[in-house]
Amino acid sequence: MYDFVVVGVGPAGARFARRAAEAGYDVLALEKGDVGTPLACSGHVSTDIWSYVPEGDRDRLRQNRVYGANFHVGGPESRAYPFYKTEAVSNVIDRVELDRTLADAARDAGADVREGHTVTAVDEGENSVAVTASVDGDERTVEARMVAGCDGPVSRVRREVGLPDPDETLHGVLAFDESPDDGDFVDVHLTVPRFFAWRIPRGEAGVEYGLAAPPGAEVNDMFDRLTGAYGVETDRFCSGAIPVGPPATVTTDRVFLLGDAAGQTKPFTGGGILYGMTAADHAARAIEPQRPTTLADYERAWRGDLAREIRLGRWVRRAYSLPEPVQRLGLRALSGEIGVHMDRPSSLFSTDQVRALLSRR
Ligand SMILES: Cc1cc2nc3c(=O)[nH]c(=O)nc-3n(C[C@H](O)[C@H](O)[C@H](O)COP(=O)(O)OP(=O)(O)OC[C@H]3O[C@@H](n4cnc5c(N)ncnc54)[C@H](O)[C@@H]3O)c2cc1C
Numbered sequence: 001m002y003d004f005v006v007v008g009v010g011p012a013g014a015r016f017a018r019r020a021a022e023a024g025y026d027v028l029a030l031e032k033g034d035v036g037t038p039l040a041c042s043g044h045v046s047t048d049i050w051s052y053v054p055e056g057d058r059d060r061l062r063q064n065r066v067y068g069a070n071f072h073v074g075g076p077e078s079r080a081y082p083f084y085k086t087e088a089v090s091n092v093i094d095r096v097e098l099d100r101t102l103a104d105a106a107r108d109a110g111a112d113v114r115e116g117h118t119v120t121a122v123d124e125g126e127n128s129v130a131v132t133a134s135v136d137g138d139e140r141t142v143e144a145r146m147v148a149g150c151d152g153p154v155s156r157v158r159r160e161v162g163l164p165d166p167d168e169t170l171h172g173v174l175a176f177d178e179s180p181d182d183g184d185f186v187d188v189h190l191t192v193p194r195f196f197a198w199r200i201p202r203g204e205a206g207v208e209y210g211l212a213a214p215p216g217a218e219v220n221d222m223f224d225r226l227t228g229a230y231g232v233e234t235d236r237f238c239s240g241a242i243p244v245g246p247p248a249t250v251t252t253d254r255v256f257l258l259g260d261a262a263g264q265t266k267p268f269t270g271g272g273i274l275y276g277m278t279a280a281d282h283a284a285r286a287i288e289p290q291r292p293t294t295l296a297d298y299e300r301a302w303r304g305d306l307a308r309e310i311r312l313g314r315w316v317r318r319a320y321s322l323p324e325p326v327q328r329l330g331l332r333a334l335s336g337e338i339g340v341h342m343d344r345p346s347s348l349f350s351t352d353q354v355r356a357l358l359s360r361r
Helices: 011-022 047-052 055-061 095-109 156-161 219-230 273-286 294-321 324-334 345-349 351-358
Strands: 002-007 027-030 044-046 062-066 068-072 081-084 090-093 112-114 118-124 129-135 138-149 168-177 185-192 195-201 207-213 235-244 255-257
Touching: 002 011, 002 129, 011 027, 011 095, 011 138, 011 273, 027 095, 044 047, 044 273, 047 090, 047 273, 055 062, 055 095, 062 195, 081 324, 090 095, 095 112, 118 138, 118 156, 138 156, 156 255, 168 219, 185 207, 185 219, 195 219, 195 294, 207 219, 273 294, 294 345
Parallel strands: 002 027, 002 138, 027 112, 068 185, 138 255
Antiparallel strands: 044 090, 062 090, 068 081, 118 129, 129 138, 168 207, 168 235, 185 195, 195 207
């Protein structure tokens, strides 16, 4: 019997598999397709990402350094309100290669990572969990003391064990223009209902255009309007779900959710790479496969670290729905150099941010 079966080898699953294997546990990680594909993510992350990536891989993964964001209430022709730091705020990374690198790190730590294994059933017993996967049309079942559901926003594990869905799911789309651009700023357009559209310079990899919106919104039409306003043709169109708002519980007796499956994302950007890996580290520290009661320690640990940030992130997101004149007023008042951390809305109240605001006077 395995100590842990990890379902899904995205950032959250790969990170947990690595940490649990490093702790000496017997770990099997199952990925339905090829790790990293299909792409449905911008890979725009704070510089904290590098503490999760082996040092020798960093330059290979980094496509561009970003120093700030130009906010617009309208399209590309509208006034830009810049928010920036003097050092890099974030990096744009090759997301497919990130996933492969994290999966390799899990393998190096001793986890058995298998691709082409689609988990179709999860049956929780008193002393173990049976996990069934489809492999080339055959069904295979393995037993585990615990199962980590790291299978993304539309989680099969979550459904199999009857855990509640995240509060909301947004629909995100993106595509690429090949022209190289190593610009220092991303552009954010508050032109989408309850969310935003973006333009991300990705260095030699070109420029990415994208947006996310609540269900029912005409995302494809809005995307065409965005790229039309920039006057670009894009290709390699990708689409994916973004969960927002973690449910009240992400654990059962022997199963726990991590990453997008648990709704561990930033409500004001939809970003989940770093929150998922942060939660994976809490899980690896707290959970002992022989002691189901330690799942409560995991719930406490990740919520203690991230729940306040997620709550504050929801308040930040409300600003996207304010009337345009109020948005302009707010952006004019707040734009300039900032002292905030892009993953931590609580840093809006930090001494760094107060210092940055005072230094403008
Ligand atoms: C358009 C868009 C842009 C985004 N941009 C950013 C960004 O710039 N920065 C950021 O931080 N986040 C971004 N995100 C969010 C980010 O992609 C997710 O938060 C992140 O991928 C979550 O990681 P995860 O490991 O929880 O899930 P995933 O990365 O979704 O990994 C889940 C894995 O589980 C596998 N799986 C699913 N079902 C099964 C099954 N039944 N059996 C076996 N395997 C299975 C999947 O194939 C997948 O590999 C974006 C999302 C979208 C849609």
